[in-house]
Amino acid sequence: AQTVTQSQPEMSVQEAETVTLSCTYDTSENNYYLFWYKQPPSRQMILVIRQEAYKQQNATENRFSVNFQKAAKSFSLKISDSQLGDTAMYFCAFMKPHSGTYKYIFGTGTRLKVLA
Amino acid sequence: DAGITQSPRYKITETGRQVTLMCHQTWSHSYMFWYRQDLGHGLRLIYYSAAADITDKGEVPDGYVVSRSKTENFPLTLESATRSQTSVYFCASSEPRTSNSYEQYFGPGTRLTVT
Numbered sequence: 001a002q003t004v005t006q007s008q009p010e011m012s013v014q015e016a017e018t019v020t021l022s023c024t025y026d027t028s029e030n031n032y033y034l035f036w037y038k039q040p041p042s043r044q045m046i047l048v049i050r051q052e053a054y055k056q057q058n059a060t061e062n063r064f065s066v067n068f069q070k071a072a073k074s075f076s077l078k079i080s081d082s083q084l085g086d087t088a089m090y091f092c093a094f095m096k097p098h099s100g101t102y103k104y105i106f107g108t109g110t111r112l113k114v115l116a
Numbered sequence: 117d118a119g120i121t122q123s124p125r126y127k128i129t130e131t132g133r134q135v136t137l138m139c140h141q142t143w144s145h146s147y148m149f150w151y152r153q154d155l156g157h158g159l160r161l162i163y164y165s166a167a168a169d170i171t172d173k174g175e176v177p178d179g180y181v182v183s184r185s186k187t188e189n190f191p192l193t194l195e196s197a198t199r200s201q202t203s204v205y206f207c208a209s210s211e212p213r214t215s216n217s218y219e220q221y222f223g224p225g226t227r228l229t230v231t
Contacts, residue, residue: 033218045222095218100166102147102212106158
């Protein structure tokens, strides 16, 4: 069974600095998808970035980028120029399209606080 | 309202009572999911549905019942609530067959407290 591990329960970063959140996963599959979701204090889950395992190029979305290391089964999220609005819980998720199921497996989350 | 909504947003109930959490989406997405969020566990899948009248268990289905008579609705019922079911519940939907993004869209959550 697949598992997702986020080893940093809490992190903090100064405004305008860069922070990296780590995520590792365990799978024997070759084709899968990885996601980072953000959950601000409002509780609303928002997709930050997505990576297809068959793509070697790391995904980027404005200030958010990932470092995808398929062999190491690592999927870290880098937030550049951190803003106060980035304060949130961040969840890493794994999904393998299989037999018509599209279930996510989530990590336990990292609480990020951006300091003014 | 467009999107995915959940009701109620907050609910307090007593042990042993039946409670139903509602989820409604306006996109006609085929897939819908129920998760619970607990400190130290992240989000865990309770049940999911691939289409109307098709449902299947997730990781933590015990004590929960779902139905999906219409594509847009996916209610979650706790038949006899227990304190261990105190949690925040999220509903999500997606349309993986026509979208290669596999993004799930989440509702705002329901905070349930069982006393």
